[in-house]
Structure formats: structure tokens, C-alpha cells
Amino acid sequence: MSRVTNRPPSDATLRRLERASGSLATQAVARMDEDLPWFRAMPADQRSWVTLVAQAGIASLVEWCRSPGRPPRLTGEVFGAAPRELVRAVALKQTVDLIKVTVEVVEERVASVAAPGEEEDLRLAVLQFSREVAFATAHVYASFAESRGAWDARLEALVVDALVRGERSDELSGRAAALGWAAGTLALVVVGATPSGVDDPHGPVRRTARGLRCDVLVGVHAEQLVVVLGGTGDLEVVAERISDEFGDGPVVTGPVVDGLGRAAVSAAAALAGLRAARAWPEAPRPVAADALLAERALDGDPLARAALQEQVAAPLRSAGGGVLETVQAVLNSGGNLEASARAIFVHPNTVRYRLKRAAELTGLSATDPRGSWTLQVALVLAALDRDRSLWH
Structure with a gap:
């Protein structure tokens, strides 16, 4: 042995x-x-x-x-x-x-x-x-x-910063792919305050998003937490779930866009919405940037002003059949349908029919407080733009 x-x-x-x-x-x-x-x-x-x-x-x-x-x-x-x-x-x-x-x-x-x-x-x-x-x-x-972790963190910060600055290029998709971002997915940007007293605000957001099988990029821009979500599922549901990981104050979601290359559009809308959200203290959390079009336009956001013109004022002007006249009458009467009918000499049922048509065209109801507010701002801005064009 x-x-x-x-x-x-x-x-x-x-x-x-x-x-x-x-x-x-x-x-x-x-x-x-x-x-x-x-x-x-x-x-x-x-x-x-x-x-x-x-x-x-x-x-x-x-x-x-x-x-x-x-x-x-x-x-x-x-x-x-x-x-x-x-x-x-x-x-x-x-x-x-x-x-x-x-x-x-x-x-x-x-x-x-x-x-x-x-x-x-x-x-x-x-x-x-x-x-x-x-x-x-x-x-x-x-x-x-x-x-690799340090490199990924720097690369992630660069991608998020580029989106905040409005950069739109195919390079962003390539950089994100190096971070594991799937190609050909939808994207949505969520912004809000960075939570106080949290050493790593990125971690909870990542865990929640990935638990919902969603691609995610996280960055801190100034004092704002910027989150980019990606995937083929319902990104708005994911945004609602991660909104709890933000600090106090409003959380705003940009529109869903086709791919990371266009995520700067979602980021611009979300950031503009966050700046204007203080004008709607009762806004839900999160609130869609498109729900803040009126506040954004009054705050000087040209994208919101253009959206109100394209999505609200122009369709009402083109509708014919007294739709625009009826909407203006209802807004002037504070939502009183009978008073509106008398003002334009039609039956109240005609007013209801025309308001239904207006809602189909714009997605806004003239008898709803938020809808009437947005319609009023859109029509006022459209009138100002029309007058300005006449002067020039």
C-alpha cells in the first residue's frame, strides 16, 4: 500500500x-x-x-x-x-x-x-x-x-443621458443591446423624483421591472429618476408597478414608441409632463404625458401645442355638421346641454349626438372636467395661432 x-x-x-x-x-x-x-x-x-x-x-x-x-x-x-x-x-x-x-x-x-x-x-x-x-x-x-458591472453602469448612464438630451439614432439600440436590451421591442420612458434616503435607486426599479419580464434602463438626471422600459407586453402596466419606487411627487409616463431609437420622443414628452404636472395637483400617479397636453402647452412645450392642434382643434374644424360650434357652446355654458341647445337653436339630443361625435374624433368629452379643460385650451391656442398667421 x-x-x-x-x-x-x-x-x-x-x-x-x-x-x-x-x-x-x-x-x-x-x-x-x-x-x-x-x-x-x-x-x-x-x-x-x-x-x-x-x-x-x-x-x-x-x-x-x-x-x-x-x-x-x-x-x-x-x-x-x-x-x-x-x-x-x-x-x-x-x-x-x-x-x-x-x-x-x-x-x-x-x-x-x-x-x-x-x-x-x-x-x-x-x-x-x-x-x-x-x-x-x-x-x-x-x-x-x-x-463589466462598472462598464455597464457607465454605458447605461450614457444611453439614458442621450435619450434625455433628445438623441435619436440607431447607435442607441446598439449600445442598449450590449446591456442585454432585446432588439425590436417597444419602449416607454417614466420620470419622477429620485427617492430620498436610498443609496441605490436603480436596484428596486430593476428588480420590479425584470420580475415582470421587462427590459429596463435606469439613470439619474439632475434629481430626476429616468426609467426606460422595453418589451412586447403592456409597458403601461409595468410603469404603474414601478411608480412606487420613485420619490415623492408626480410620476409621468411618456407614450409607447416603436423601439429604443425613438425613445427620445417618449422621454421628451415625459420630462415636459413632469415640469407641467404641478399645475394638476390631483393627477393620478403615474400620469400619462398625453393627459397633460393642456398644461404642457401652457408651459411652453411646442410638442404639446402641436399635438393639441393635430389631435383636437383640426379634427373639430374638419368635422362639419356643427360639431365645433356645439363644443364651443357647451364649453361656454359650463356643460349645460339645454342652455347650449338654446344658444345654437337645436334640440338637446342634437347636442348630445354632436358631442358624441366630438369625443370620437378627439378622445375628449366636453362634459368631463378634464376633457372640457383640454378642449378649451386647444381651441384657444388654435384661435391664437390662426390670428397670428393673419397678422403675418
Whole structure:
């Protein structure tokens, strides 16, 4: 029965191990190909990286055995051949499987590689070395995760900042794709105050959004928390769920747009809505930016003014049949249908019919407080624009 010792392998054993290192690496890769289906599916260049690392690992075993007392520098020695590429291509669990296979192959060849009587010495050295390699592997992946996390945070901040500044380009989609953003999805921007007393306002928003299977980018712009949601589901429902993660005050959602390349449109509307939301203290939370068109237009938002013209004033002018006249009469009478009917000499049922037609065209009801307010602002601004055009 062989006795286990703590002696390092002799020079004779190490020379034999050196000579066999090439064939051992080849056998290890062949075993990986046989036992690991995901390894077989890897592209040729990535398989070659693994081969390089296996060869470097066995060569490092020889050097480690020659100086067992020296501090291990295995991160550079073993993974120096292809650290970044390997970490990107192979998950940590898969790398552990690769190390396990390589160690098993070396252990199986101990009897033929070691000098007579030194089989247990070499076997023990392999086991100790495999532990050191495991620690080195963890260090490589931890370092990569830390640097990748810092890079992702900077890239995410750049994307969100570009949207806030109104940038619209295909580059945004490419940058977001590097952060795991799915291509061809809808997008929606949500803005509100950054929560006070929270060290990381990004975390709760991310967890909530991802729990709802939604892509998400989060940034802090000045004192505002800006969230970009993406996916194929109901983004407005997700926005309602994450609104609890904002600070005090209004939370405004921009319109849903087709892809991240147009998310700047949603961001512009949401930010304009947030600036104007103080004019509607009873607004729901979150509130859609389109529900604040009147306040936004009065606050000087040209997009809101154009939207009121296009979506409200123009359809009413084009409707004919007394629709515009009836809406104006109802607004002037404070919503009294009978008084409106008398003012324009029609039956009250005619007023109701025309108001229904106006609601179909604009989505606004002249008898609803918010609807009548928005209609009134839209028509006043349209009249001012028309008068201004006459003067010029």
C-alpha cells in the first residue's frame, strides 16, 4: 500500500510531465468534446482558447511543483492566453467543468507519467494545484464581473443621458443591446423624483421591472429618476408597478414608441409632463404625458401645442355638421346641454349626438372636467395661432 506524503514530485517526474503535457492537453480537450455537449457546440476559435488554457494549466502545474512555496500567480499563468475571450464565451460553471475534466485526465495518467514510486506525490500535487486553479478561476470571473458591472453602469448612464438630451439614432439600440436590451421591442420612458434616503435607486426599479419580464434602463438626471422600459407586453402596466419606487411627487409616463431609437420622443414628452404636472395637483400617479397636453402647452412645450392642434382643434374644424360650434357652446355654458341647445337653436339630443361625435374624433368629452379643460385650451391656442398667421 502506497504511503501519501507531502513531498513535491522529483525533477525526473516533472521532466516526464513536461514531455507529456502536450498529449495530456490534447486528451483533455478530446474528453471535453466527448463529455460536454455545450463544448462540442462551441465555435472553433473558442475551442482553441480552451485548448490554450488547458496547455497553460499543465505547464503551470510543472512550474508550481518546482517552487511549491512561492505565492501562486495562476491567474496570469493559466488564463493569460485568453482571459477576456474565455470569460465572455464560457460561463463560470462551464469553466469549472473544464477544469474538472482536465484534472481527471491528468490523474488518470499519473501512473504512466510519474517516476517509479512517486505516483502518490504527483497525484497529491495535482489535487493541490487544482484547488489553486479553482481559486484563480473565481478571481478571474469576479474581476471580470466587477469591471463589466462598472462598464455597464457607465454605458447605461450614457444611453439614458442621450435619450434625455433628445438623441435619436440607431447607435442607441446598439449600445442598449450590449446591456442585454432585446432588439425590436417597444419602449416607454417614466420620470419622477429620485427617492430620498436610498443609496441605490436603480436596484428596486430593476428588480420590479425584470420580475415582470421587462427590459429596463435606469439613470439619474439632475434629481430626476429616468426609467426606460422595453418589451412586447403592456409597458403601461409595468410603469404603474414601478411608480412606487420613485420619490415623492408626480410620476409621468411618456407614450409607447416603436423601439429604443425613438425613445427620445417618449422621454421628451415625459420630462415636459413632469415640469407641467404641478399645475394638476390631483393627477393620478403615474400620469400619462398625453393627459397633460393642456398644461404642457401652457408651459411652453411646442410638442404639446402641436399635438393639441393635430389631435383636437383640426379634427373639430374638419368635422362639419356643427360639431365645433356645439363644443364651443357647451364649453361656454359650463356643460349645460339645454342652455347650449338654446344658444345654437337645436334640440338637446342634437347636442348630445354632436358631442358624441366630438369625443370620437378627439378622445375628449366636453362634459368631463378634464376633457372640457383640454378642449378649451386647444381651441384657444388654435384661435391664437390662426390670428397670428393673419397678422403675418
